Amino acid sequence: MESVRPLLEVRNLHTHFFTKTGVVRAVDGVNFDVKPGETLGIVGESGSGKSITALSILGLVPSPPGKIVDGEILYKGEDLLQKSQKQMRGIRGKEIAMVFQDPMTSLNPVFSVEKQLVETIMTHEDLTKKQAKERAIELLNLVGIPDPRKRIRNYPHEFSGGMRQRVMIAMALSCNPSLLIADEPTTALDVTIQAQILELFKKMQQELDMAIIMITHDLGVVAEVCDRVMVMYAGKPAEFTETKKLFDNGKHPYTVGLMNSIPKISPNKEKLNPITGLPPNLSNLPAGCSFAPRCKHAMESCLSQDPTLIQVDENHLVRCLLYEEVKKAVTT
Numbered sequence: 001m002e003s004v005r006p007l008l009e010v011r012n013l014h015t016h017f018f019t020k021t022g023v024v025r026a027v028d029g030v031n032f033d034v035k036p037g038e039t040l041g042i043v044g045e046s047g048s049g050k051s052i053t054a055l056s057i058l059g060l061v062p063s064p065p066g067k068i069v070d071g072e073i074l075y076k077g078e079d080l081l082q083k084s085q086k087q088m089r090g091i092r093g094k095e096i097a098m099v100f101q102d103p104m105t106s107l108n109p110v111f112s113v114e115k116q117l118v119e120t121i122m123t124h125e126d127l128t129k130k131q132a133k134e135r136a137i138e139l140l141n142l143v144g145i146p147d148p149r150k151r152i153r154n155y156p157h158e159f160s161g162g163m164r165q166r167v168m169i170a171m172a173l174s175c176n177p178s179l180l181i182a183d184e185p186t187t188a189l190d191v192t193i194q195a196q197i198l199e200l201f202k203k204m205q206q207e208l209d210m211a212i213i214m215i216t217h218d219l220g221v222v223a224e225v226c227d228r229v230m231v232m233y234a235g236k237p238a239e240f241t242e243t244k245k246l247f248d249n250g251k252h253p254y255t256v257g258l259m260n261s262i263p264k265i266s267p268n269k270e271k272l273n274p275i276t277g278l279p280p281n282l283s284n285l286p287a288g289c290s291f292a293p294r295c296k297h298a299m300e301s302c303l304s305q306d307p308t309l310i311q312v313d314e315n316h317l318v319r320c321l322l323y324e325e326v327k328k329a330v331t332t
């Protein structure tokens, strides 16, 4: 299993925004890989750089003011950062597809679902309109839209939130991508619909042998669907390991803080235990570890020395000086 070549390898990725008020280091040294068929979670609080990491992979960082200033994004061994805009258009949708948080921003309200699905399919596949429509109906059926032959004629506003998200997933799946990036795909949905959509992701992954990057701020979603998980803090990975290891033995003080801030059901109504303080200003990061100002375990050295990602156990990387002395640095 370990020798399988990753489908995607992100190396030392730096994506910055050059604004009037300074350089925003949205993604500032991110390394991770995605194996074929696995679900990788990217978790972290608002503004930690999750979406910009995804947009960097797809070549969709708004530029200006954004720019990928360093790194490599190897997809099936080829660096996407060296591809032309035209080549990237071919890769998006066909090889790597994305599902966004709010389906209304990606579905066009003035066209029927049929028109939008058929057009997407025909852009990438050599099919007639009739064949593309049949494929669209098949996809709607696959994602659990009842009576798809009739429903395909509807407009986006005629679907409920959960059903619209299913339409979006059908659209993303329309060209059999090898990698699906889902950015907070269930945040806007109520919990029962969220559970159904997560079930759908699990089913898709098993049936279509597709890798998924699941971006979320919700550790419950990670526990439900992810094989491995990267915890991000202020544009950098704080911890990267298997989901089970993260839940059984999460090591970074930020990960531990995230775990402790999950509400628990208990008879004596324990108080919530949120992480105190605010995320740092990404255009004016503190010297040393960016989590140090909020960290209960911060030492003198944390305020001046920025930790590297170190291996603390098999398949378990942590960026924290508490572990640095005992383990060997594997990357900078």
Ligand SMILES: Nc1ncnc2c1ncn2[C@@H]1O[C@H](COP(=O)(O)OP(=O)(O)OP(=O)(O)O)[C@@H](O)[C@H]1O
Pocket (backbone or CB within 6 Å): 017, 019, 024, 025, 026, 044, 045, 046, 047, 048, 049, 050, 051, 052, 053, 062, 065, 066, 217, 282
């Ligand atoms: N166009 C832009 N100009 C300047 N800064 C930007 C721009 N887009 C994003 N950023 C900054 O990049 C940082 C990372 O943003 P990103 O959208 O990746 O966060 P996120 O982890 O996805 O957060 P959320 O959970 O809220 O979606 C944020 O501080 C954001 O303000």
Ligand SMILES: [Mg+2]
Pocket (backbone or CB within 6 Å): 050, 051, 052, 183
């Ligand atoms: Mg986001």
